[in-house]
Amino acid sequence: MHTGAYSDISWTENGKQIGFFSFPYSIDRSPYYQIKVPVCRIRNGEGPSLLLMAGNHGDEYEGELTLLKAIRAIEASDITGSLTILPAANLPAVMAAKRCSPFDGGNLNRAFPGDPYGQPTWRIAHFIEHEIFPRHEIVLDLHSGGTSMDHLVCSLVERLGDAARFARALELMKSMRLPYGMIADNGPDSPTSMAAALRAGCIGLSGEFGGGATVTRETMALTARAVDNLLQAAGITRGPILWTGADRGPETVVLATGGxxxxxxxxxxxxxxxxxxxxxxxxxxxxxxxxxxxxxxxxxxxxxxxxxxxxxxxxxxxxxxxxxxxxxxxxxxxxxxxxxx
Structure with missing residues (x-):
């Protein structure tokens, strides 16, 4: 059975492309309906590759708005290598302003590795883990507390068994220069995007950038600065684009999750x-x-x-x-x- 998942962007073409990842989902009012997840692909020759992703949960806005700004601000001439920007990964949840999809109740961050023939959230998860993540060296999935939770602003990385890879992941996490950085121990079998990144062979980074399903001047500034810092640390950009302030942020205090x-x-x-x-x-x-x-x-x-x-x-x-x-x-x-x- 063909899944029908479709992309109108080229992974190898240089320049800046705006398009969609499209997932067929027949519904009463539209038998040939597609869930069209917006994507921006920017490439300038060989070099490092980074995916910026938000909207994993639909009510977490710092990442979504910051990545829209990144799409408008960054041109191919600004980067070395490739940058993919996915500002609304679980588009049905984003459009409904909910944590989970209104189509199937699916929480994308609990749906990996997904199912190419399943309900929409699981189709999206499968496409992200198997078609998008493997094309990138680094993934940053931006989160916040959403409607029901306030969250300490922090970056996040999974603890890895490979010492050299873990050291690089910690270096990149700290490069974002958020006040706190979290080491999580969910493991490679977790249904989260970070475990999916691990299974796909790339370094997965995440973070919580606010809460309460709203944004503030402070949380938007912290998010822009963190993304800009990571772009430079990864070797994608040579100078600041999203954050032009002189303050690059504090040293990161490292925390750990527990039972x-x-x-x-x-x-x-x-x-x-x-x-x-x-x-x-x-x-x-x-x-x-x-x-x-x-x-x-x-x-x-x-x-x-x-x-x-x-x-x-x-x-x-x-x-x-x-x-x-x-x-x-x-x-x-x-x-x-x-x-x-």
Missing amino acids: QSLFVYSEREGWFEPAVDIGDIVEAGDVAGWLHDLEAPLAEPEALTFAEGGIVLSRRLHTHSRSGDCLVNLARFEPAEQRGK
Whole structure:
């Protein structure tokens, strides 16, 4: 069976192209409908290759808007090698302003390696992992907290078994010069874009650039600067294009993810009042917040505490919570000897 996935760009042509990756999806109002994911391909001879991707989740805007600016600003004469820009990877989710696709409920960052004959989100995931990622040495997938979460601004890389490759990945992560950089341990079998990049043989980088399904002057500036810094560190551009300020950013403090002991969950319905904010340093036993019950006005709120210490990485923005909702998530500070220093 032919999947029908179609691209109208050339991977080998020099210059700047604007086109689409198109995925057929027959629907009631349009039997020959295509999901048309916009793409920009810029190439100037041989050299390094980098993919910039946003819209993995549809309600995360810093990356989407920054990559639109990059498409307008960068010309072939500005680069060496090749640059692919995918500003709205899961286009149905982007257009619906939702984390997941309205067509199939699919979360693209949980759909890799995908299915070429499956529902739209899984078709897109398969095409990205098998047709796009292998053509690039470096992938940057830009995220933020989305509608329901505020997130510490940080870059991210997966911990790799290959020491030389991991050292290069850390070097590139730090080159973005975000305040914090996260080392994740999801592994090569994860359904995420970073594991897909690992399976495809390229260095996968990611990051969280804000939260709350909005952008601010600060988060947009941080995102532009990080992308510009990476373009230069990768050898794609020779000077700044998106960020012309003199400040290239701080040295990156390296953090690490961990197990369930770093999460605080709601175990019943309630209304959460946080005691901490992102970036706060906490210890084991500290109060994360209180879960109130509006149907029991005289009941004291339940105090929720941290099982271990760390830095507050994210917190839930919606006060009303149900059992299973993550309320607060911590990260650990990575020991220097484990992070390539």
